[in-house]
Amino acid sequence: MFNCPLSPEKADRLVEHLALNPDSYAIDVGCGEGEFLIRVAERYKIVGIGLDKNSDLIEVANNKVKTRIPSQDVSFVCQDAKSFAWENQKADLIICIGSEFIFGGYRQALQCLSNSLIDSGKLLIGTVFWKKEPNSEYLSLMNKENPHFDYLTTVEIGIEQGFIPLYLCRSNDDEWDDFESQHAQKQYLTALHNGSKQAFERIQRWQRGYLKWGHETMGFVFLLFQKRHI
Numbered sequence: 001m002f003n004c005p006l007s008p009e010k011a012d013r014l015v016e017h018l019a020l021n022p023d024s025y026a027i028d029v030g031c032g033e034g035e036f037l038i039r040v041a042e043r044y045k046i047v048g049i050g051l052d053k054n055s056d057l058i059e060v061a062n063n064k065v066k067t068r069i070p071s072q073d074v075s076f077v078c079q080d081a082k083s084f085a086w087e088n089q090k091a092d093l094i095i096c097i098g099s100e101f102i103f104g105g106y107r108q109a110l111q112c113l114s115n116s117l118i119d120s121g122k123l124l125i126g127t128v129f130w131k132k133e134p135n136s137e138y139l140s141l142m143n144k145e146n147p148h149f150d151y152l153t154t155v156e157i158g159i160e161q162g163f164i165p166l167y168l169c170r171s172n173d174d175e176w177d178d179f180e181s182q183h184a185q186k187q188y189l190t191a192l193h194n195g196s197k198q199a200f201e202r203i204q205r206w207q208r209g210y211l212k213w214g215h216e217t218m219g220f221v222f223l224l225f226q227k228r229h230i
């Protein structure tokens with residue numbers, strides 16, 4: 001449903017906190033199957049666009065529009081979000097969940113997306129944070145990449161970039177286990193189906209890393225920011 005550690009219940013809570021006016025314009029960048037934007041459109045009358053470069057996911061999202069919100073002005077477009085005309089946008093809401101890497105990182109995403117919001121526009125960004133400093137073995141599993149911050153720093157970077165943190169919530173253990181298990185299950189079954197020992201061992205290593213270090217090191221936070229104009 002979501003390609004991040006998020007339960008349907010928490011998604012609905014986040015949607016409530018958006019408190020959008022009718023006919024708000026919303027953009028979901030790296031929207032995946034579009035589930036979050038669809039829920040926003042089920043709750044509020046909006047004009048919305050979702051962007052993802054994966055055409056299979058966009059097809060799923062557009063099928064959901066037909067069945068769940070046929071009378072809403074919401075569409076999903078297969079496009080590299082880097083080539084989207086961000087400079088021409090004035091959105092009431094931008095959603096960017098697990099997709100800040102598209103802009104080169106968390107801070108860069110805040111900078112870029114802020115310019116495409118109206119004054120007092122809202123940004124819902126979901127990102128990884130470190131619950132504790134990752135150790136080197138865990139980082140090796142992630143190609144030694146470390147673009148994340150601790151919780152406080154993650155919030156403070158948003159404030160630095162001119163946002164007010166309106167509402168914050170974090171993924172809990174159950175959401176993480178559900179997300180990681182669904183990912184592992186899909187990878188195991190695909191590896192078995194394709195007879196790929198290499199793919200099988202890769203997901204085994206990843207799952208072990210999650211159990212050994214990940215669950216106590218990596219957190220995920222949803223930050224509802226409002227652009228500050230004073």
Ligand SMILES: C[S@@+](CC[C@H](N)C(=O)[O-])C[C@H]1O[C@@H](n2cnc3c(N)ncnc32)[C@H](O)[C@@H]1O
Nearest residue numbers: 002003004030031032052053054080081097098
């Ligand atoms: C971690 S997933 C998050 C999906 C969705 N926001 C959710 O929470 O379910 C990141 C998404 O970004 C998409 N993506 C990656 N690079 C992209 C790009 N340059 N332009 C648009 N979408 C991109 C991927 O296809 C993937 O669906």
